[in-house]
Amino acid sequence: MAEAPRTSEARRDAVFGRWVVFSPARSRRPTDLKSHNPTANPSSGPGADAPKPSCPFCAGRESECAPQIFRVPPDDALPWRIRVIQNLYPALRRDIEPPPAPEPEVVDGEAEAEEQPGERAVRGFGFHDVVIETPRHDVRLWDLGAEGVRDVLLAYAARVRQLREHPAVKYVQVFKNHGASAGASMAHSHSQMLGTPFVPPSVTSRLNCMKGFFDRSGNCSLCEIRSKDILISKTPYFSAIVPFAASYPFEIWIIPQQHLSYFHEIDEAKALDLGSLLKTMLQKLSKQLNDPPFNFMIHSTPFGLSSSCLPYAHWFLQIVPQLSVIGGFELGSGCYINPVFPEDAAKILRELDCS
Amino acid sequence: MAEAPRTSEARRDAVFGRWVVFSPARSRRPTDLKSHNPTANPSSGPGADAPKPSCPFCAGRESECAPQIFRVPPDDALPWRIRVIQNLYPALRRDIEPPPAPEPEVVDGEAEAEEQPGERAVRGFGFHDVVIETPRHDVRLWDLGAEGVRDVLLAYAARVRQLREHPAVKYVQVFKNHGASAGASMAHSHSQMLGTPFVPPSVTSRLNCMKGFFDRSGNCSLCEIRSKDILISKTPYFSAIVPFAASYPFEIWIIPQQHLSYFHEIDEAKALDLGSLLKTMLQKLSKQLNDPPFNFMIHSTPFGLSSSCLPYAHWFLQIVPQLSVIGGFELGSGCYINPVFPEDAAKILRELDCS
Ligand SMILES: Nc1ncnc2c1ncn2[C@@H]1O[C@H](COP(=O)(O)OP(=O)(O)O[C@H]2O[C@H](CO)[C@@H](O)[C@H](O)[C@H]2O)[C@@H](O)[C@H]1O
Ligand SMILES: Nc1ncnc2c1ncn2[C@@H]1O[C@H](COP(=O)(O)OP(=O)(O)O[C@H]2O[C@H](CO)[C@@H](O)[C@H](O)[C@H]2O)[C@@H](O)[C@H]1O
Numbered sequence: 001m002a003e004a005p006r007t008s009e010a011r012r013d014a015v016f017g018r019w020v021v022f023s024p025a026r027s028r029r030p031t032d033l034k035s036h037n038p039t040a041n042p043s044s045g046p047g048a049d050a051p052k053p054s055c056p057f058c059a060g061r062e063s064e065c066a067p068q069i070f071r072v073p074p075d076d077a078l079p080w081r082i083r084v085i086q087n088l089y090p091a092l093r094r095d096i097e098p099p100p101a102p103e104p105e106v107v108d109g110e111a112e113a114e115e116q117p118g119e120r121a122v123r124g125f126g127f128h129d130v131v132i133e134t135p136r137h138d139v140r141l142w143d144l145g146a147e148g149v150r151d152v153l154l155a156y157a158a159r160v161r162q163l164r165e166h167p168a169v170k171y172v173q174v175f176k177n178h179g180a181s182a183g184a185s186m187a188h189s190h191s192q193m194l195g196t197p198f199v200p201p202s203v204t205s206r207l208n209c210m211k212g213f214f215d216r217s218g219n220c221s222l223c224e225i226r227s228k229d230i231l232i233s234k235t236p237y238f239s240a241i242v243p244f245a246a247s248y249p250f251e252i253w254i255i256p257q258q259h260l261s262y263f264h265e266i267d268e269a270k271a272l273d274l275g276s277l278l279k280t281m282l283q284k285l286s287k288q289l290n291d292p293p294f295n296f297m298i299h300s301t302p303f304g305l306s307s308s309c310l311p312y313a314h315w316f317l318q319i320v321p322q323l324s325v326i327g328g329f330e331l332g333s334g335c336y337i338n339p340v341f342p343e344d345a346a347k348i349l350r351e352l353d354c355s
Numbered sequence: 356m357a358e359a360p361r362t363s364e365a366r367r368d369a370v371f372g373r374w375v376v377f378s379p380a381r382s383r384r385p386t387d388l389k390s391h392n393p394t395a396n397p398s399s400g401p402g403a404d405a406p407k408p409s410c411p412f413c414a415g416r417e418s419e420c421a422p423q424i425f426r427v428p429p430d431d432a433l434p435w436r437i438r439v440i441q442n443l444y445p446a447l448r449r450d451i452e453p454p455p456a457p458e459p460e461v462v463d464g465e466a467e468a469e470e471q472p473g474e475r476a477v478r479g480f481g482f483h484d485v486v487i488e489t490p491r492h493d494v495r496l497w498d499l500g501a502e503g504v505r506d507v508l509l510a511y512a513a514r515v516r517q518l519r520e521h522p523a524v525k526y527v528q529v530f531k532n533h534g535a536s537a538g539a540s541m542a543h544s545h546s547q548m549l550g551t552p553f554v555p556p557s558v559t560s561r562l563n564c565m566k567g568f569f570d571r572s573g574n575c576s577l578c579e580i581r582s583k584d585i586l587i588s589k590t591p592y593f594s595a596i597v598p599f600a601a602s603y604p605f606e607i608w609i610i611p612q613q614h615l616s617y618f619h620e621i622d623e624a625k626a627l628d629l630g631s632l633l634k635t636m637l638q639k640l641s642k643q644l645n646d647p648p649f650n651f652m653i654h655s656t657p658f659g660l661s662s663s664c665l666p667y668a669h670w671f672l673q674i675v676p677q678l679s680v681i682g683g684f685e686l687g688s689g690c691y692i693n694p695v696f697p698e699d700a701a702k703i704l705r706e707l708d709c710s
Contacts, residue, residue, distance in 0.1 A: 009696075013600035016557070017564035019690045020600045024619055027694035091684075091692045173690075175683025185680025201691030202371070205560065209372035221369035245368035245375045252547035297687030320686060327538025328530025329446075329549055331675060332652030334557030335374045335528075337446045339382035341364075 008124025029089035031185040059135035071310035083132040092126025098168030127195035142282035149275030160264035163195040179293025214312035222314035229343040243345040247336035252319040261313040263300040283354040292321040363479025384444035386540040412543035414490035438487040445482025453523030482550035497637035504630030515619035518550040534648025569667035577669035584698040597701040602691035611654040616668040618655040638709040647676040
């Protein structure tokens, strides 16, 4: 219908202030998930133990994937447990010229004092990677031991540290889609990250909101959370809660107890602790909600923020089970309707035994 | 599991600054749409002409609905064409005490200078209404004549004007869900509106963004749109475009050409013009995308804004076909990935013949 496919482009509009990535190549990516109904449990059904013949993420089919960035363990003589690879259908491309640097800083202090007109377009430069969490098609992230989940988290952090070295990368969004209703096109357990040449809109508004809280109270809004009602579980370094104003039923936040701004600075001990807590939370959701589709997102801080931001910038991991479809009210207003009170969801998850 | 169901409550969190409505009663609402796959065409299939025995929105089943607010035509001796009724499973309730007024103004000028701490909860007061667009189960909004769509738009406007009289109502979100993948639980053609005791977050950020554009350029960002590339169609009073940074493939905005801040002030002539254009756009989407699920939302201006807001506040109607599921990247970053360039979508829709 149109001319030759164009390279991707990111645009910001003048009404919602949203950045949107236009990526015609994305529509060609394959899917091995047929319906948009809740995930079929990949570990049930005939032949689930064998690698799936058509899955490029399975061990033995590495040549069908886009280039590898690194693997765990690094030694090629040993079988891999985790692979970090390029996305074959990237939304943003690493092989085109980055937009002219330095961009004006979008967050911190003069947040709204940009020079640009409202509408803007930048070339679709950026990094889009996939983390294959296991060589086995039938293993889900929470089937791994705490050490296995730790290693996935450490792989995220290592890759974020690499991307941070690129002067045009302003932020890296780490996320996981599980199940077709959560957007996943591939069933084999994996996560993704996108390194963007702009600070994404939700990151800006999150930091502005946390700044507002800090300016009024002198405290970081995530350090302040003390309520027992919404607590699910606590480990030496992390708390898992259902947030006070959860947008989604059974939404969970895992928050470092210490005030830390950057996920990618996580060390091995904290990653093991987080790995164990994340595993437990995913097990609880799977048990309580019958293996629901879900997303998780790591909310960190843009690179190179001035140190005056750091007192209110606190990273955390958000898990969102996708139990219903949102409608026009949420799309229009940005306000969510949640049928489950956070205290009730927290109580259920707290008392649920997954051992 | 928990105690007796609680009344609903709206809460704002201290991190994203989002309002969320907690409404346990919502989970009891019925559904006559079984799957989350794209809408089956309700006008095909056996017996589609007859009223559906179980549908409370069909003519003859008015007694199964929550109370009526008004009907079109008003004369009870004539059959109704449109009914505006209370939602039987309201997210916000009209029968509880509204939160103490006046609230601090969330938009305009001192937008961020609120006194409140970050987290807040207010009683779940508000209005949640349903607009039944036709007495017939098998008729879709765009099957009505332009006059029929006009009357639906005038019914929205009349109800918004009623809600505006309530001192605690700050904003009314008018929206439509069509098809299960767009969130609809009822197939019979209808739309909804929610009158909220707060200005919803997307409304605040939209107005702040439009204010930024106005402050920099001296112009309203929607009055400024002139590009022919993204234009689908123009009528005497309205333009239909695919926005420059559309978040969704084939997203459409219908914008009054004149600078107008409030949808509810629409007159009959403009409503007829809009009705005809909206009908054409929905027909085009239905034809091009095979009756896709979609939402539309009317983006208007909060009540009682100071007149200094009005130069940049311009209402419009946004139509969003739901062709794919969003994933963790969008949820985490607020940045959308769209495989279709707006110019390409606009060209296709412009050239598509629906006569
Ligand atoms: N052989 C191969 N080598 C390397 N990479 C390969 C590959 N084959 C497939 N891929 C990539 O693997 C990824 C799998 O990702 P997911 O299943 O999490 O969802 P996807 O990104 O498709 O879309 C979901 O997530 C995105 C981002 O949130 C949303 O835009 C979208 O609507 C939603 O469906 C795809 O991005 C695909 O491009
Ligand atoms: N007899 C009766 N009398 C009066 N009213 C009746 C009724 N029977 C049903 N209703 C109401 O009719 C409405 C039908 O609305 P829709 O089909 O547009 O979607 P719904 O509101 O269910 O949820 C979608 O839209 C909301 C708001 O966007 C999202 O929160 C949600 O996730 C999404 O599925 C429901 O709100 C229901 O409560």
